[in-house]
Amino acid sequence: MSSSRPTRGAPHVRAATSLSHIQKTQVFALVPVVVAAVLNTGYQYLLALDSAGDKIYWDWSDRTIYFFGLDYQNPSFFAALIAGLVHIIPILAVAILSAGLCERAFSTKRNLPMQKSFLLSALVFSLLMPPAASLLHVALGMIFAMVFGKCVFGGDGKTFLNPALLGVAVVQISFPTALSGHPLWTGIEGYNGSNILSAYHREGSAALDWWGISWWSAFIGTTQGMMGTTSVLATMLGAVVLVWRQIASWRLIIGQVLGLILIASVCNTLGGGILDMSWYWHLVLGSFAFGAVFVATDPASSACTDTGRWVQGAVMGGMVVMIRVVNESHPDGVITALLLGSVLAPLIDHVVVWFNIRQRARRYG
Amino acid sequence: MRIKVRAGLDLQLGDRPATKVEERKGSSRAGLLGRDFSGVKFDVKVEPGMRIQAGEAVACDRHRPGIMFVAPMGGVISAVNQGKRRSLLSVIIDVEQAGDESKRFDVPDRLHRDAVRQLMLNSGLWTAIRKRPFGDIPDSDRDPRALLVTAVDTDPLAPDPIPIIRAYAHQFALGLEALSAIYDGPLYLCQPPAADIASGSPDRVQRVEFIGPHPAGLPGTHIHFLCPIGFDRGEVWHIGYQDVIALGHLLNTGKLWLQRVVMLAGPAVAKPRALTVPLAAATGDLVRGELAPGAVRVISGSALSGHTAEGAEAFLSQRHRQITVLPEVDSILTEPQSGGVCDTGLGGNPGPLIPVAQLQRLSPPGILAVPLMRALLVNDIDLARDLGALELVEEDLALLTYGCPSKSDYGRLLRTVLEQLRKEMA
Numbered sequence: 112m113s114s115s116r117p118t119r120g121a122p123h124v125r126a127a128t129s130l131s132h133i134q135k136t137q138v139f140a141l142v143p144v145v146v147a148a149v150l151n152t153g154y155q156y157l158l159a160l161d162s163a164g165d166k167i168y169w170d171w172s173d174r175t176i177y178f179f180g181l182d183y184q185n186p187s188f189f190a191a192l193i194a195g196l197v198h199i200i201p202i203l204a205v206a207i208l209s210a211g212l213c214e215r216a217f218s219t220k221r222n223l224p225m226q227k228s229f230l231l232s233a234l235v236f237s238l239l240m241p242p243a244a245s246l247l248h249v250a251l252g253m254i255f256a257m258v259f260g261k262c263v264f265g266g267d268g269k270t271f272l273n274p275a276l277l278g279v280a281v282v283q284i285s286f287p288t289a290l291s292g293h294p295l296w297t298g299i300e301g302y303n304g305s306n307i308l309s310a311y312h313r314e315g316s317a318a319l320d321w322w323g324i325s326w327w328s329a330f331i332g333t334t335q336g337m338m339g340t341t342s343v344l345a346t347m348l349g350a351v352v353l354v355w356r357q358i359a360s361w362r363l364i365i366g367q368v369l370g371l372i373l374i375a376s377v378c379n380t381l382g383g384g385i386l387d388m389s390w391y392w393h394l395v396l397g398s399f400a401f402g403a404v405f406v407a408t409d410p411a412s413s414a415c416t417d418t419g420r421w422v423q424g425a426v427m428g429g430m431v432v433m434i435r436v437v438n439e440s441h442p443d444g445v446i447t448a449l450l451l452g453s454v455l456a457p458l459i460d461h462v463v464v465w466f467n468i469r470q471r472a473r474r475y476g
Numbered sequence: 477m478r479i480k481v482r483a484g485l486d487l488q489l490g491d492r493p494a495t496k497v498e499e500r501k502g503s504s505r506a507g508l509l510g511r512d513f514s515g516v517k518f519d520v521k522v523e524p525g526m527r528i529q530a531g532e533a534v535a536c537d538r539h540r541p542g543i544m545f546v547a548p549m550g551g552v553i554s555a556v557n558q559g560k561r562r563s564l565l566s567v568i569i570d571v572e573q574a575g576d577e578s579k580r581f582d583v584p585d586r587l588h589r590d591a592v593r594q595l596m597l598n599s600g601l602w603t604a605i606r607k608r609p610f611g612d613i614p615d616s617d618r619d620p621r622a623l624l625v626t627a628v629d630t631d632p633l634a635p636d637p638i639p640i641i642r643a644y645a646h647q648f649a650l651g652l653e654a655l656s657a658i659y660d661g662p663l664y665l666c667q668p669p670a671a672d673i674a675s676g677s678p679d680r681v682q683r684v685e686f687i688g689p690h691p692a693g694l695p696g697t698h699i700h701f702l703c704p705i706g707f708d709r710g711e712v713w714h715i716g717y718q719d720v721i722a723l724g725h726l727l728n729t730g731k732l733w734l735q736r737v738v739m740l741a742g743p744a745v746a747k748p749r750a751l752t753v754p755l756a757a758a759t760g761d762l763v764r765g766e767l768a769p770g771a772v773r774v775i776s777g778s779a780l781s782g783h784t785a786e787g788a789e790a791f792l793s794q795r796h797r798q799i800t801v802l803p804e805v806d807s808i809l810t811e812p813q814s815g816g817v818c819d820t821g822l823g824g825n826p827g828p829l830i831p832v833a834q835l836q837r838l839s840p841p842g843i844l845a846v847p848l849m850r851a852l853l854v855n856d857i858d859l860a861r862d863l864g865a866l867e868l869v870e871e872d873l874a875l876l877t878y879g880c881p882s883k884s885d886y887g888r889l890l891r892t893v894l895e896q897l898r899k900e901m902a
Contacts, residue, residue: 117805117820121887122780122874123773124487124802128881129824133832268828268882357834415831415846464847468862471842474704 147342153195213257238339340398359408366424427452481688503757507791510564531579546600548756557788604719611869630693631778647724
């Protein structure tokens, strides 16, 4: 329960901003993304179920959907909703449970009140998981994220990495196939889904036609991918909320877009294979948009000076393209790039502070 | 010259009525506040029961006996209040009928450096000058690198200086002339745009227009743009426009100007308006009959940088040009009002410093907000100095304290750092 105590001296008025206000706003900004994630996950599932026909192996989630008697040949809004919830709720529940247990253990041990931010971390983490992610991987990733990404450093505001980002990175590195295997993208075992970026690696721009992906479908989010990352439109709605409430830095977001455009243009001039992919495709494919808005802008672990935010953004945006075109085994590249950018943030700030001090010394001199 | 301040924030605390100087309101008591003069050790020369005339010395600075603090009104001393570690809280005077009759001072025939300085010291007007770094009263034998007259006010609900200066144009010009005599360096008049208020003042006065949201009107902002200061790099002085009028009045009549024009405003004021009130008046007398029902907090000064006027300090500070009254949050169980800035609520629980994007916008110009806040939080005085702490005093960081989700008081932290730096410099 939050209480409003009176101020004791100047300034006598205070803005209604506190850690819990910030986190509530961040969760609120994620609402459109969650809605898009649920609907698209269900929609992709129903589509795949329709085309896969008898070849599929029925697991419990398929049976649940079958129990509702959903007609997968004519996907309706309700059917997509149910199918989506069936996939997202177990992952979210396991993430929240394992994160909550870690938080609880540390708060009990340290005799401090429990911080509620694990809910936000679990939500972001879940949205960065594929629909058919193993629940064991979810639990392992989340526990690592909470313990080594947050609790050991003292909790909210003292982290140097976004815990959700660290968790996803750990799962990605520890279980390379777990987050890039083909069956994962729709939630049906035996169905040959595919990350469109790795398909692009193999087949070039023809892959886009083969999967029937237009720029607009990728923008609106009716493609396969990590659950929360497919809809750039929903992400942009969230970005408007975060920037309007002045929680996320618009400099950091625009910096990433500019960095991405710059490096993609350079790659275009070199040409060949995925190097030919133009910047506007880089923007909407994979989890770039989601990462740029919800993961990179975590205030505690990004650069804290305005100049630093430009630089960090450009580094992260450029690094996304670099990893995408160079490293086929990390077709998305966003998680790795954000990890690198977050680690660089204190260094970038340090340089900005050094320049500020030097400039000040010169003004006096 | 015109300087545009981009970042900042104008708090919306309700209507700001037009500034008029006609309406008057009286007070039966006056108080000299110790907190107006940070860092001063007072040598109090009066005792309760003594009868005193306005302008007579009440106290002096123990380390610099030439610096006098004079009675703001005439009457009988009713109390000398001491606070922690025998610091002076206030000297309270019960005003008598002829209390607005000031002691007469000898005005020099010709304005020159030593004569004006001596007159200002004797009349207590020297204590209206502040210096940076540290924001205390300057030594009377030193020269600043620049002297700034602050004639722009962007504090929330502050009065508009222009009508006040127009009403006392002659005194203001005379005051500027006297200030230009006390030293030879640059004399800046920091004012709002497009107002010709310096007519008849000496050529040496350089007009600088400041536009933009708060903190465009703070001396710290002006100093940053006009004459930045650092370690071992001299000092800058600044003085408020009403004190310049008081200096002009003194030169004109030989007596102190025992009035100030203040704005009485805030969400809990029934009829906000400007008033001409006695110097250092008791705030209880000034707000009587003016308040909306309910618990309120009466603040001498602005909601951002004033002090709570209660107990021994329930007086209008001589530095302040406004009285703000806010509804008081008195229950610890009320939910914080989201987006509401109109009461005295903390607006959430204290927590860690989250460097949200908003903080840089609330920062004084040229200051890296979050690195400075972190340096202050861990009391890193070297880094804080390098990041520009010497340019600042408490009021410059008020917006950061207002907007920071951690609910830390950066003004208080800055003062701790400044006190340590002062010891190092001495």
